Amino acid sequence: MTDPFEQSLHQLREDRRQGASALARQALTVLCRSVEQLANDDVATLRRVMAQRCQQLQSVRPSMAVIDRLLEQWQQQVATEALSHAQLSTLMIERAQQLIAQSCQAQDWCARHAAARIRRGQTVISHSRSSTVMKVFEHLVGQDVRVIISESRPLNEGVAVAHRLQQQGFDVTLITDAQLGLFAARADVALVGADSLLADGSVVNKAGTLLLALASGAAQIPFYVCCESDKRCPLVPEQVTLEAMSPLELGHELLAGPGRGHVENIYFDITPAALVTGVFDEAGLQLVTAGG
Amino acid sequence: MTDPFEQSLHQLREDRRQGASALARQALTVLCRSVEQLANDDVATLRRVMAQRCQQLQSVRPSMAVIDRLLEQWQQQVATEALSHAQLSTLMIERAQQLIAQSCQAQDWCARHAAARIRRGQTVISHSRSSTVMKVFEHLVGQDVRVIISESRPLNEGVAVAHRLQQQGFDVTLITDAQLGLFAARADVALVGADSLLADGSVVNKAGTLLLALASGAAQIPFYVCCESDKRCPLVPEQVTLEAMSPLELGHELLAGPGRGHVENIYFDITPAALVTGVFDEAGLQLVTAGG
Numbered sequence: 001m002t003d004p005f006e007q008s009l010h011q012l013r014e015d016r017r018q019g020a021s022a023l024a025r026q027a028l029t030v031l032c033r034s035v036e037q038l039a040n041d042d043v044a045t046l047r048r049v050m051a052q053r054c055q056q057l058q059s060v061r062p063s064m065a066v067i068d069r070l071l072e073q074w075q076q077q078v079a080t081e082a083l084s085h086a087q088l089s090t091l092m093i094e095r096a097q098q099l100i101a102q103s104c105q106a107q108d109w110c111a112r113h114a115a116a117r118i119r120r121g122q123t124v125i126s127h128s129r130s131s132t133v134m135k136v137f138e139h140l141v142g143q144d145v146r147v148i149i150s151e152s153r154p155l156n157e158g159v160a161v162a163h164r165l166q167q168q169g170f171d172v173t174l175i176t177d178a179q180l181g182l183f184a185a186r187a188d189v190a191l192v193g194a195d196s197l198l199a200d201g202s203v204v205n206k207a208g209t210l211l212l213a214l215a216s217g218a219a220q221i222p223f224y225v226c227c228e229s230d231k232r233c234p235l236v237p238e239q240v241t242l243e244a245m246s247p248l249e250l251g252h253e254l255l256a257g258p259g260r261g262h263v264e265n266i267y268f269d270i271t272p273a274a275l276v277t278g279v280f281d282e283a284g285l286q287l288v289t290a291g292g
Numbered sequence: 293m294t295d296p297f298e299q300s301l302h303q304l305r306e307d308r309r310q311g312a313s314a315l316a317r318q319a320l321t322v323l324c325r326s327v328e329q330l331a332n333d334d335v336a337t338l339r340r341v342m343a344q345r346c347q348q349l350q351s352v353r354p355s356m357a358v359i360d361r362l363l364e365q366w367q368q369q370v371a372t373e374a375l376s377h378a379q380l381s382t383l384m385i386e387r388a389q390q391l392i393a394q395s396c397q398a399q400d401w402c403a404r405h406a407a408a409r410i411r412r413g414q415t416v417i418s419h420s421r422s423s424t425v426m427k428v429f430e431h432l433v434g435q436d437v438r439v440i441i442s443e444s445r446p447l448n449e450g451v452a453v454a455h456r457l458q459q460q461g462f463d464v465t466l467i468t469d470a471q472l473g474l475f476a477a478r479a480d481v482a483l484v485g486a487d488s489l490l491a492d493g494s495v496v497n498k499a500g501t502l503l504l505a506l507a508s509g510a511a512q513i514p515f516y517v518c519c520e521s522d523k524r525c526p527l528v529p530e531q532v533t534l535e536a537m538s539p540l541e542l543g544h545e546l547l548a549g550p551g552r553g554h555v556e557n558i559y560f561d562i563t564p565a566a567l568v569t570g571v572f573d574e575a576g577l578q579l580v581t582a583g584g
Contacts (some may be wrong), residue, residue, distance in 0.1 A: 151544065153445065153468040159544045166551040173554045174544060176445040178419075178469040178500030182534075182561045208470030214506035218564075242474075252443065252451045252466060259458040262465045269474045272510075 005034055005053060012060045016155050016245070016267075019130045020064035020195040020231065025103050027057045027067050028074065028096040035092045043085040050092060051075070062241035063204055063268045065196035065233030070099050106228040109282035111135035114191060114226040117285065120144050122188040125216075127180065128206035129157040130193020132226045137165055146171040148183045152206060154249040154265060177208045184215035194227040194279075199234050201273030201288045204242070207266055213275035222277035229281045242268045297326055297345060304352045308447050308537070308559075312356035312487040312523065314423050317395050319349045319359050320366065320388040327384045335377040342384060343367070354533035355496055355560045357488035357525030362391050398520040399424050401574035406483060406518040407431035409577065414480040415440060417508075419472065420498035421449040422485020424518045429457055438463040440475045444498060446541040446557060469500045476507035486519040486571075491526050493565030493580045496534070499558055505567035514569035521573045534560045 008030040012023055034053050038046050054075050058068045077095045078088070114136045118124060125148040126133055137147070147170050152158040162174040175183050184190060190212055196204040203209065203225050216223035247263035254261030276288040300322040304315055326345050330338045346367050350360045369387045370380070406428045410416060415438040418425055429439070439462050444450040454466040467475050476482060482504055488496040495501065495517050508515035539555035546553030568580040 150470075151445075151542065153443075153470050156544065162544075162546060162553060166546055166553045169550040171552045172546070173556055174542070174546060175556050176469065176499070176542060178442075178445050178498075178503065179556065179558055179561070181502035181506065182499060182558055183556070206470075207468070207474060210473035210510075211470065211503045211507060214473065214510055215503060218502075218506055250443065250466070250468060252448065252454075254454060254458060254464065254466060258461040260463045261454060261458045264465055264467045264471060264475070266471055266474055269471070 004037065005030070008033070009056060009060055012057070017129070017157060017160075019132070019193055020061070020066045021103060021107055021228065022131050023061060023064060024066040024070045024230070025100045027060070027071060028100050030057060031071075031074065032093050032096045035089050039089070041085075043083065043088055046085060046088055050078075061243065063195050063243045065204075065235070066228070066231045069230045069233065070103060074099055103228065103230065106230065106282040107132050108135060110226050110228055110280050111139055113282075113284050114224065114280040115139035117224070117280070118143075118145060118189060118191075122146070123148060123186065125149075125180075125184055125187035125190045125212065125221075126161070127158070127177070127192055127208050127212045128152040129161050130226070132193045132228070133191055134161070134164065136191065136226055137168065137170065141168050141170075146173070148173045148175060148187055150175050150177045150180055150208065150212075152208060153177055154251070177211070180208065180212050181215045181218070184212065184221060185219040187219070187221055189221055190216040190223045192223075192225055194225050194231055195268060196235075196240070197225070197227065197232045197279065198240065198270070199236050201276065202237055203271040203273075203276060204240060204268050205271065207269045210269040210271045210275075213271040217275055223275060224278055224280060225276055226280040229283070237270045240270065242266050242270070296329065297322070300325070301348060301352055304349070309421070309449060309452075311422050311424070311485055312353070312358045313395060313399055313520065315353060315356060316359040316362045316522070317392045319352070319363060320392050322349060323363075323366065324385050324388045327381050331381070333377075335375065335380055338377060338380060342370075353535065355487050355535045357496075357527070358520070358523045361522045361525065362395060366391055395520065395522065398522065398574040400427060402518050402520055402572050403427035403431055405574075405576050406516065406572040409516070409572070410435075410437060410481060410483075412436050414438070415478065417441075417472070417476055417479035417482045417504065417513075418453070419450070419469070419484055419500050419504045420444040421453050422518070424485045424520070425483055426453070426456065428483065428518055429460065429462065433460050433462075438465070440465045440467060440479055442467050442469045442472055442500065442504075444500060445469055446543070469503070472500065472504050473507045473510070476504065476513060477511040479511070479513055481513055482508040482515045484517055486517050486523055487560060488527075488532070489517070489519065489524045489571065490532065490562070491528050493568065494529055495563040495565075495568060496532060496560050497563065499561045502561040502563045502567075505563040509567055515567060516569055516572060518572040521575070529562045532562065534558050534562070
C-alpha cells in the first residue's frame, strides 16, 4: 500500500479519533492532493480518476452521511464540460476548499446556537468526542459551566475531551459509560454531536448515545444534538450500515471453549427521534418530531 | 491491621467480585470464626463483642441490604438469656450456618423460577456479575440459550461471566456497556441480579443496570430481576447510600489544569420499579407495580 491515495483511504477508514465533519473535510483535502498528483495527466484522465476516487471516498465510512453529502456536492460542482486541464484542476481544488470553509462555518454556527441555549452555571452531560460539541464548549469558556463526560469505550475518547475541557478551565467530571444513567440525573442538559441524521429524524452517533438519550428522558432533562444540516441523509434506520471495528479494541479475548464466544464492537447506535429534544444546526434549533 | 476480624471487614469492604448474597453469607462465616476466636472469654464478653462485630458487619456495604437483613436475623435468633458460654457459642455458630444454608436454598429457588421462564433458543442479555444469575444459567445448560453480557466497567466482571458461560457451552456475546442499547434490541429477555430491592420496588444493582432497564423498555423486551426476598429493605431511594469506589479503578488520571477535574466511580445505580417487569424470588415471579 504505497499509493498515497490508498493510504489516505486507509487512514480515513481506521480513524477513531475524529468525528464525521472533520473526516468529511479531510476527504475533501484528499481530493485536492489527488488533483495535484494528476498534474501531468490529460483532462479526460483527471476527470475519470477523480470521479473514481470521489466514489471510493464516499463509501469509506458508511455511518457518516456527511462525507457522502459533501463529496456529492463537490462532484456536482465540478461536472462542467469543455475545460482545459489547468482550468479543471483549479476548479476542483477551489470547490473543495470552498466546501471545507463552508463546513467549518456551518459547524461554528451550530455551536453558537447551542452555546446560546446553555446558561451560566449549568451542567452539561455528553458522550464520546464531537468536534462540533468541542466548539460549543469553546463558546462557553468562562461561563461557569460544568461538564460530565463519559469515557466512551472501547478507545476512551472521552478522556481526551475531559483533559481538553479541563485545560480550558471547565469543571469536568469523567465517568464510565455505565454511570450515564446515574449522572444524567445530575445534569441540566445533554448535548452530543452526530455522525448522521436520518430521514425519520433519528440520530446515528457513537455507541452509548442511545443510552444517554434514554437516561436523559428518564431524568427529564433535554437531549440536544448539535450538527450541520450536511449530516442529514435520506436513509431510514433499516438502511444504515453501523460500522463494526476490531473486537480486539475491547482488550478481552474469549477463551476457546465448548461454547462459541464473540466480542462485538459496533461503533454506532441509532437514537430515535422521539428521544431527541432538538437539533442545533447552522440555522438554529430545529425541534424534532418523531417520524418526520 | 493484624486483627483477623478487622482483616475480614476490610476484605468485605473491598470485594468487587462477589455479589451481595455471597458477601452476606461470607459475613455470617466471619461471625462463626469470631465465636471460635472468643472461646476463652466469658459469656458476657462473648455476647458484647459479637453484638459489636455484628453491627460493624451490618454497615460494611451500605448498598447491600441483604447483609444487614441476614445479620439482623442472626442477632435476633441468638438474643436468648441465661446460656452458658458453650451453649451460646454453639447456638451462634449453628444459627449462622442455618442462615447460610437458607440463603443458598433461597437463591437456588429464585434461579429455578427464572430459568423456567426462559425458553429454548432464546437470547438473554445481562449486565455485571450476579451469583444468582449464574445459577439461572446453570439450570439452562444444554437449552440452546444465547447470552449477551456487557463487560461492566471499571473492573469488567462481565468478562469472567462470559468465560464461565462459554465453558458451560453457551453461545456468548461480550459487549461494551456502551453497546447495551444496541444489543437489548437483539435479545428476547433481560435478566439481572440485585444488591437491594427498595421499599418502592426500585432495584439497587451495579451501575449500568438502569441503562439496560431503559434499553429493554425501548426494545420492548421484559426486564427481570432475580433475587431472594432477603434483599428487600425498607428504605426508599433517597435514603440509600450508593457506594463509590476508588476513581483509580477507571485507569484515567485527569491532568492538573486550570479547571477542576474529578473521576467518579459510583458502583451502583437505582432502577425505578416502573422499568422492572418482575422479580423472581424464592416464591416465584413477583410482578412489580411502581410505587408499591
